[in-house]
Amino acid sequence: MILLRVSPLTSPKIALPFFFLTLFLSVASSGALVFYGIWVAVPVEGYDGGKKLTIALREGVFLSLALIILILFHLLGILTWWIALMIFAVFLLIEVALHV
Numbered sequence: 001m002i003l004l005r006v007s008p009l010t011s012p013k014i015a016l017p018f019f020f021l022t023l024f025l026s027v028a029s030s031g032a033l034v035f036y037g038i039w040v041a042v043p044v045e046g047y048d049g050g051k052k053l054t055i056a057l058r059e060g061v062f063l064s065l066a067l068i069i070l071i072l073f074h075l076l077g078i079l080t081w082w083i084a085l086m087i088f089a090v091f092l093l094i095e096v097a098l099h100v
Contacts, residue, residue, distance in 0.1 A: 032060030
């Protein structure tokens with residue numbers, strides 16, 4: 001809806017924040033579904049459905065935050081491949097620290 005109804009050229013103060021908000025929500029929910037499917041397929045002792053869903057939601061939010069940061073860096077013109085790897089590495093290390 002944001003992409004089709006609101007032009008970032010005529011009203012960037014409205015279009016860009018809502019674009020990033022919808023991108024965050026869509027990537028977080030899609031990522032959570034994918035990660036939940038992965039967690040269901042992996043046999044882990046002692047994890048019930050709620051624990052797996054919580055982990056999947058956290059991983060989906062981290063994935064969407066990393067993607068938002070990547071897009072912001074790209075818009076600012078400072079994104080390179082090694083910066084992208086470091087951004088994903090930071091979120092991977094946060095997830096590893098929270099998982100233990």
